[in-house]
Amino acid sequence: MLEVRGLRAGYGAVEVLRGIDLSVGRGEIVAVLGANGVGKTTLNMALSGVLPATSGTITFDGVALGASASMAVDAGLVHVPEGRKIFPNMSVRENLELGSYRRGAKNRARNLENVFDTFPRLRERAVQAAGTLSGGEQQMLAIGRGMMAEPKLLILDEPSLGLSPLLVEEMFSLVRRLNADGLPIMLVEQNVVQSLEIAARAYIIENGTVTMSGTSVEISANPELKRAYLGL
Structure with a gap:
């Protein structure tokens, strides 16, 4: 690979x-x-x-x-960087949707559901500002954003x-x-x-x-x- x-x-x-x-x-x-x-x-x-x-x-x-x-x-080839690198003033959903900006846009809705199924806590916090999440939740968000690009x-x-x-x-x-x-x-x-x-x-x-x-x-x-x- x-x-x-x-x-x-x-x-x-x-x-x-x-x-x-x-x-x-x-x-x-x-x-x-x-x-x-x-x-x-x-x-x-x-x-x-x-x-x-x-x-x-x-x-x-x-x-x-x-x-x-x-x-x-x-x-x-999708890279989830060290330190999460989320957009703190944007919502959880907006951060995830940005993950499909370059790749995966056609399947954005389906991939979003897949991420929410993988990380139920992100579904609960979909409209919350990403910067207010805990460290573990921010790491979930960073990985979920990577998954949105269909790696x-x-x-x-x-x-x-x-x-x-x-x-x-x-x-x-x-x-x-x-x-x-x-x-x-x-x-x-x-x-x-x-x-x-x-x-x-x-x-x-x-x-x-x-x-x-x-x-x-x-x-x-x-x-x-x-x-x-x-x-x-």
Whole structure:
């Protein structure tokens, strides 16, 4: 579904991504893990066409990407950014409808019902200003907005960030449920343990390069990961 080869990108003279190789297959949850500042969000921005790559290739569903963000969305690669990035002064419904601005407009009403079925709390708060929602509800809204674009692949950037432990559990259950409905997901997270519990495969990024990859079982058993991320 997604093939990334030799991807390099950065900001001005500062190179952040230093030759990233990764892939996401149809129906998979693939975790991209690493500490804050290793290049995860830069990777998402490059995949989404927000940040131009300096070299390497991004192929999504047989289409070469990287030229623009609109091209990525048109192809069905939808990115839910870190920090939710909702429109606080607009209603929940208006935020969701904006998700179908570029893609999914023909099925807006049907997709809106699907989002409300997935997130009943958003239905209850449809006319409420998005900025007055709780952190967990805002994250639901951000994901729901991404679903409105009828994604073929959903990139979730730190969906558990800033949530209480109970809401973190709920968020990971949601990711598993979306995937069970057939949606491939690239889960970009600092939460190593819970990400590995739901992902089929994982990549560990350090200093802009992939330092470890394999099945979640293999990664979980790796003594280097236990030392670096779990303190064992």
